[in-house]
Amino acid sequence: MLHLIKFKYNNEHTLIIIFIKMNLSESQRVTIEEHVETFLKKPGALLPLMHAIQDSLGYIPEDSYPIISAAFNLSIAEIHGFVTFYHHFRTSPSGKNILQVCRAESCQSMGSEGIESYCKKVLGIDYHETSKDGAITLEPVYCLGNCACSPSVMMNDKVIGRITPEKIDNIIKAAK
Amino acid sequence: MAYKIYIPIDSTALSLGANDVFEAISAEAQKRQINLNIVRNGSRGLFWLEPLVEVETEKGRVAFGPVSTNDVEKLFDNEFFLGREGELFLGLTDELSWLKNQERLTFARVGITDPLDIADYEKHSGFKGLKNAIKLEPQLIVKEVADSGLRGRGGAAFPTGIKWQTVLDTPSKTKYIVCNADEGDSGTFSDRMIMENDPFVLIEGMIIAGMAVGAEYGYIYLRSEYPDAQHVLNKAIKIAKEKGYLGSNILGSGYNFDLEVTRAAGAYICGEETSLLESLEGKRGMVRYKPPLPAIEGLYGKPTVVNNVITLATVPIIMDKGALFYADFGMGRSKGTLPIQLAGNLKQTGLIEKAFGISLKELLYDFGGGSFTGKPIKAVQVGGPLGAFLPEAQFDTPLDYEKFSEINAVVGHGGIVAFDDATDMAKMARYSFEFCAIESCGKCTPCRIGSTRGMEVIDKIKEGVDQDKNEQLLRDLGETMVNGSLCAMGGMTPFPVISALNFFPKDFGLEKKETSA
Numbered sequence: 286m287l288h289l290i291k292f293k294y295n296n297e298h299t300l301i302i303i304f305i306k307m308n309l310s311e312s313q314r315v316t317i318e319e320h321v322e323t324f325l326k327k328p329g330a331l332l333p334l335m336h337a338i339q340d341s342l343g344y345i346p347e348d349s350y351p352i353i354s355a356a357f358n359l360s361i362a363e364i365h366g367f368v369t370f371y372h373h374f375r376t377s378p379s380g381k382n383i384l385q386v387c388r389a390e391s392c393q394s395m396g397s398e399g400i401e402s403y404c405k406k407v408l409g410i411d412y413h414e415t416s417k418d419g420a421i422t423l424e425p426v427y428c429l430g431n432c433a434c435s436p437s438v439m440m441n442d443k444v445i446g447r448i449t450p451e452k453i454d455n456i457i458k459a460a461k
Numbered sequence: 462m463a464y465k466i467y468i469p470i471d472s473t474a475l476s477l478g479a480n481d482v483f484e485a486i487s488a489e490a491q492k493r494q495i496n497l498n499i500v501r502n503g504s505r506g507l508f509w510l511e512p513l514v515e516v517e518t519e520k521g522r523v524a525f526g527p528v529s530t531n532d533v534e535k536l537f538d539n540e541f542f543l544g545r546e547g548e549l550f551l552g553l554t555d556e557l558s559w560l561k562n563q564e565r566l567t568f569a570r571v572g573i574t575d576p577l578d579i580a581d582y583e584k585h586s587g588f589k590g591l592k593n594a595i596k597l598e599p600q601l602i603v604k605e606v607a608d609s610g611l612r613g614r615g616g617a618a619f620p621t622g623i624k625w626q627t628v629l630d631t632p633s634k635t636k637y638i639v640c641n642a643d644e645g646d647s648g649t650f651s652d653r654m655i656m657e658n659d660p661f662v663l664i665e666g667m668i669i670a671g672m673a674v675g676a677e678y679g680y681i682y683l684r685s686e687y688p689d690a691q692h693v694l695n696k697a698i699k700i701a702k703e704k705g706y707l708g709s710n711i712l713g714s715g716y717n718f719d720l721e722v723t724r725a726a727g728a729y730i731c732g733e734e735t736s737l738l739e740s741l742e743g744k745r746g747m748v749r750y751k752p753p754l755p756a757i758e759g760l761y762g763k764p765t766v767v768n769n770v771i772t773l774a775t776v777p778i779i780m781d782k783g784a785l786f787y788a789d790f791g792m793g794r795s796k797g798t799l800p801i802q803l804a805g806n807l808k809q810t811g812l813i814e815k816a817f818g819i820s821l822k823e824l825l826y827d828f829g830g831g832s833f834t835g836k837p838i839k840a841v842q843v844g845g846p847l848g849a850f851l852p853e854a855q856f857d858t859p860l861d862y863e864k865f866s867e868i869n870a871v872v873g874h875g876g877i878v879a880f881d882d883a884t885d886m887a888k889m890a891r892y893s894f895e896f897c898a899i900e901s902c903g904k905c906t907p908c909r910i911g912s913t914r915g916m917e918v919i920d921k922i923k924e925g926v927d928q929d930k931n932e933q934l935l936r937d938l939g940e941t942m943v944n945g946s947l948c949a950m951g952g953m954t955p956f957p958v959i960s961a962l963n964f965f966p967k968d969f970g971l972e973k974k975e976t977s978a
Contacts (some may be wrong), residue, residue, distance in 0.1 A: 328761065329723070331743035336685075336724055370745040370902075371726035373685045389647030390842055391878045393892070394805035395833065427729060427896065428645055429686050430653040431473050432804035432878065433508035433811050442688045446476035 307348045316341050317349045321356045330357065331367055335374055344375045379422040380415040382460045385439040388425045391432035400436050401425075403450045407457060420460045463498040464542040465517035470576070471504035471657055472689040473650070478529065479512040485533040486514070493537060503658025505572035506812030507559050515554055518544035524551040559828060564790060565814045566798050567775045568651075571658045576693055579700050582661045588706065590780030594669045595714040602673035603629055606776060608784035610796025615641055615732075615769030616844060616873040617949075618795075618862045621776075624766060627756035628674040631764040638670045638679035639741065639760060639767045643725050643732040645684060646845025648876030651800040652770035654812060656683070656690040659774070660697035664720070666773035668711065669780055670766055671718040679720035680760075682737050685727050694722050729900040733948045734767040736902060747902045748948045769874070771800055790816035795861045795872075805841075805878035806833045815860075822856040825879060836881040840964070842889075844873020846896055847953035849960035850886065869956065886965035890958040891919045897954040907942040908951025914938060915958065922969050932971065935962065 309317070320337040324330040334353070338345050350364045368374045386401050404423055408416045415422040431437040434446030440456050468483045469475075483499065490497045505524075507513060513526035514536075523544045525536065532549060539547035551557060565571075574581040582588070594602050607622020628636060640663065644652040655663055667679045683691055698720060701707045709717040723741055725731055731740045735749035738760050759765025775797070779787045788796045795817035801824060803810045808830035825831070825838060832838050840850045849870040851858070858864055865872045880889070897912035915938055922931045939955030946952040962969060 329741050329743040332723060332726065332740060336726070366745055367743075371728050373725075373727035390846060390889070390892075391648045391805040393889070394878055394880045394884065426686060426727075427900070428647045428649075430644060430650040431476050432648045432650055432802065432876070434473055434476060434511075435805060437476065439686070444472055444476040446473060 307351070309346055309348045313342055313346060313349075314352070317346075317352055321353060325356060331364075335368060335371075339374060344378050347376050380419050382420060382441055383422045383424055384456065384460075385424045385426035385429075387427070387429050387431075387435070387437045387439075389428040389432075391428075392436040395435040397436040400438070400448055400450070400453065403453060404438075407453070418461065421457065463496040466497050466499045466542060467502045467515035467517075467522065468499055469504040469511065469513060469572070470501040471511075471572075471654065472687075473508050474504050474511040474513070475689070477511050477527070481530050482512045482514065482528050482533070485530040486536075489533050489537050490542075495537070495542060497542060500575050502574060503570075503572045503576050504654065504812075505554060505560060506568070506654065507557065507809075508811040509809045510551070513551075514541075516542055516544045520544075520553060522554045524554040524557065525549040526551060559809065559811070559813070562828075563814050564798050564816050566778050566787065566790070567655070567662075567771060568659075568800055568812065568814045569778065570662065571654060571812075574659065576658050576660055577696055577700065579661060579704055582659075586778075586781060587661055588665055588777075590777035591665050591669055591706070592712070594672055594780045595712060595716070599629060599673050599675060602669065602780070605784045606673070606779060609779045609787040610784075610791070610794070611772065611775055611779060611787065612795070612862070613769060614771035614775070614799070614874065616646075616871065618872070621768065621772055624756055624768070625670065625674050627754065628676070628764045628766050631757050633764050635678075635761075635763045636674055636676035637760045637763055637765040638667050638674070638676045638720070638773075639734075639738070639765055640667060640679065640681040640773055641732060641734060641737055641767055641769050642681050642683040642687075642690070643729075643737060644687075644770070644874070645729040645732050646847075646874050646876055648804040648842065648878035649802050649845060649874045650804075651802055651812060651875065653687055653690055654800075655770050655774045656681075656687070657693050660693050661701065662774045662777055663694075663770055664697060664701050664706070666776040667720055668706065668716075668718045669776050670768065670773060672714075672716050674764070674766055676764075676766065677717045677719070679718065680741055681720065681722045682725055682731070682741055683722050684725045691722055691724060698722070728902075729896075730902045730948075730950055733950060736948070737767065738765065745902070747904050748950075750947065771874075792816075792818035792859065792861055793863055795863065799860060799872070799875045801860070802874075802876045803829050803879075804876060806838070806881045807831070807879045808833050817861050818859045820857050820859050821851065821877070824860075824877060825856065829879065832879060832881045834881045834883070836883060838879050839882040839884050840880050840886060840961075842878045842880070842957060843876070844871040845876055846893060847871070847949060847956060848873050849956040850880075850889065850964065851960070852964040854964075869960065871953070871956070885968050886961040887919060887923055887968040887970075890961040890969075891916055893954055893957040893961075894919065897950060901950060905945070905947040905951060907945040908947070908954070911938055911942045911946075911951060912954060915942075915954075919958075919969070922971070925970060928971060932962070932969075935959075 324334040350361045510526035515522045570585045603625045611621045612618040731746040736746040740746040755765045801813045894912045894915035901908045903909045918935045939959045
């Protein structure tokens with residue numbers, strides 16, 4: 286499959302033609318190209334670019350690498366290396382919600398181990414997995430800065446302190 | 462007449478339901494037709510009492526807490542908005558012993574003001590430091606910071622004045638100010654509190670740093686786990702720009718400075734300054750060799766000041782009140798104050814800003830009130846996951862960079878996590894290695910391989926396999942990592958491990974007498 290990718294750089298049109306089989310949907314491809322264009326001239330673009338892609342699509346499809354590679358003159362290996370270095374970035378879709386359980390010392394001192402195993406048990410999954418109904422992806426996290434009210438979890442963008450199994454039940458119920 | 466009420470918007474207060482309390486109080490006030498003027502302030506840092514609701518009275522602000530939505534009706538029945546005594550009434554906020562016994566310099570405004578009200582900021586001495594700095598030659602700003610004795614509050618405690626002097630003395634058309642806001646250490650939240658509760662003080666500190674060293678652009682490298690801080694900072698930067706504090710020709714001074722927030726992506730190692738710079742440049746956060754120092758070749762090879770949030774946020778008060786005022790606090794070579802964070806298994810947790818010199822004992826028992834679970838405190842970890850575990854025998858140690866260093870411990874970023882006597886210290890030591898294995902950038906062998914081998918050796922000791930031999934192996938491995946690692950990640954992971962081994966050998970299944978400090 287032929288993909289024609291066009292970027293405007295320094296007011297000149299650069300045509301980049303790549304042959305690759307891509308499984309991106311048309312809308313995903315357009316979104317990625319728009320973000321690439323936004324950050325093309327920004328120094329240190331890769332970090333904000335990857336955030337923008339993940340914020341829009343929920344993950345960073347590996348099929349986006351050739352587009353980014355062509356635009357930034359980086360090898361696909363370099364882009365793979367970048368994305369996989371950072372725990373925050375994912376290369377496959379998550380569930381509808383992401384539940385992060387803090388594993389760091391302060392939460393451990395207040396019994397986070399019990400919270401971890403409770404979450405795994407009730408969701409029937411391990412870390413980095415998604416519940417069967419697709420409602421929740423479970424992730425470990427190392428400190429949410431809520432150490433004064435340990436143990437803590439983060440549901441999407443919301444931190445919940447002094448977490449208990451009952452509070453976990455409520456979070457899961459609300460997510461379904 | 463509207464009654465003035467304060468309900469915090471700090472994310473720990475929110476994590477305990479402050480927004481629900483805000484909504485319940487607003488709804489109840491409407492129902493009873495009582496006119497309230499509700500300010501969403503920062504947190505006072507008494508987190509065990511959050512959500513802490515304050516009411517303005519003639520005598521000052523009085524506090525109620527911890528307030529839950531179930532308490533709201535009762536509060537109104539008792540006309541709490543008049544500051545009347547009753548259920549959950551705590552008295553005048555400023556008279557609470559937790560706050561009364563502090564020396565709040567960097568945190569002077571935190572919890573008092575509305576974080577995004579720039580007029581409120583100015584009213585509380587905001588931008589006074591900046592206005593003083595504008596009148597000074599860059600060299601004199603650097604001298605003032607050097608004379609204050611301020612040292613890097615991120616953990617390394619390097620003298621800020623020397624770092625700034627190096628950047629000032631390195632000729633370059635382009636220089637940068639980078640704020641390290643990748644606060645990943647467990648038990649720490651003072652950076653987050655500054656960014657969420659008093660963002661303008663960080664912006665002011667960065668502008669002054671730019672003027673001092675000749676930099677016109679700054680980055681705040683913010684961890685992705687802090688979305689609330691990101692929203693507040695972005696709004697604060699926008700407001701500061703509108704008011705002429707950022708941009709070109711700041712307040713007519715001829716200085717230019719602008720800054721942006723860069724969101725990190727969950728790698729602990731990026732709190733290490735060279736790894737942070739790599740990440741900002743759009744690369745994997747691999748640690749760089751030093752030298753060259755970032756002050757000489759930093760971001761994109763240009764001279765760069767990399768300072769922690771608290772360091773930069775402390776500069777405005779130094780420039781406002783003078784180096785000597787600040788240096789008057791503290792002990793020995795640890796000048797000024799430290800925002801200490803009490804966390805983990807303690808009854809009373811939160812933020813305490815104190816002059817250096819206070820002992821752990823005072824912090825854990827006088828401020829902290831002992832353990833949350835009511836059991837004896839077995840150990841504390843000071844300075845994050847790379848800090849040593851200290852047993853009770855060392856609780857008399859005063860908080861001072863040098864005194865801590867004498868006992869192979871670190872003050873670090875001032876975070877203190879307490880553990881009760883149900884804690885298995887061998888498990889904690891194993892976790893230190895596990896964390897290092899997960900977060901190592903992989904550039905140097907001692908850290909990349911040593912962390913995994915370390916877990917295996919601890920497992921063997923606990924299983925009783927060749928205990929003497931493996932204990933020696935663990936100590937050798939620790940020494941190799943301390944001396945052979947490129948940065949503090951591998952170089953300090955042995956601190957918690959070996960301290961746990963020294964003070965709590967029984968937890969490792971070693972039948973020896975517990976050694977004393």
